Amino acid sequence: MGIQITGLDGVRRELKAYEKALYKNATRAMTAVVEDLAKAVQENIGLTDHTLEDLKNMGHPYALAHPANPHSPEYSVHNQGGTLKESIESGVEIQPGMGALGRDIIVGYVGANENKCRYARWVITGSTKMISRDFLTETMDIERDDLEKKFKDEM
Secondary structure: OOOOOOOHHHHHHHHHHHHHHHHHHHHHHHHHHHHHHHHHHHHHOOEOOOOHHHHHHOOOOOEOOOOOOOOOOOOOOEOOOOHHHHHEEEEEEEEOOOOHHHOOEEEEEEEEOOOOOOOHHHHHHOOOOEOOOOHHHHHHHHHHHHHHHHHHHHO
């Protein structure tokens, strides 16, 4: 006669309920963090203190040949027609089976949709004629500590 273990089904149910609650809380926390990051990105690409004519009169300060970026932080971008701002998309997705032991993972994202703004890549990475202003990475780096704290607080 072997050892009989009782209550295992109850433990499994409790663990499943805990896992479900954890995913729910993590999804809510990730959503809050992504919303804050998207807002910060929008602020960093919404400057209105220079027109295209002003930039021309300044000698094209974003030109790679003679960069003279007039802003701090240097990754700031002006809102001219609104195309870049309108291209910013964000969200939270659950990617099934992508985590450790085949668990689902929760992924938050903020980015520029190049189908909505064909020049977004060149603002971010620079081009043969224009300096890079990576407002996505720089905003994340600046906001990281606050976002991590918010995520923990929301959990």
